[in-house]
Amino acid sequence: MKLAIASDHAAYDLKNTIVEYLKVKDHVVLDFGPASGRVSVDYPDYARHVCLSILSGESEYGILLCGTGIGMSIAANKYRGIRAALCLFPEMASLARKHNHANVLVLGGRLMGTELAAWTVDSFISSTPERGRHENRVGKFESYACDSWRKED
Ligand code: RB5
Secondary structure, eight states: OEEEEEEOGGGHHHHHHHHHHHHHTTOEEEEOOOSOSSSOOOHHHHHHHHHHHHHTTSOSEEEEEESSSHHHHHHHTTSTTOOEEEOSSHHHHHHHHHTTOOSEEEEETTTOOHHHHHHHHHHHHHOOOOOTHHHHHHHHHHTOOGGGOOTTO
């Protein structure tokens, strides 16, 4: 599997741990940084790299990490076609794939230990989207023109 990954300074160490973990499992990992955890950076800049990598077809899935995962989730979900899910334990990650067809897993580096994060990544990667009603629901929000909605729509 080809994955794009990035973090901000707050989750730099966990990001590197996950990169190594995925490489050991023979996944192709595009690491979009940052290059150091010592400098404060802006998470939307790093979310952008991963989202564009997926939307261009360069990567199949993405993993984003920040302190809580909240900022990365909000930033990534601004990109049409990106379905980013903040998951703090494995069950959330498998359901994000199965029911919400998430294509970006978001982790909170200040909230999770390395083992829990690795299990959550495994759960995300090994789960596949369910069709039927879940596909219909995802289709409903994917087709929204969210920037031009009206109350009566
Ligand atoms: C950085 O201090 C922190 O705000 C960021 O990592 C993230 O948690 C934002 O949502």
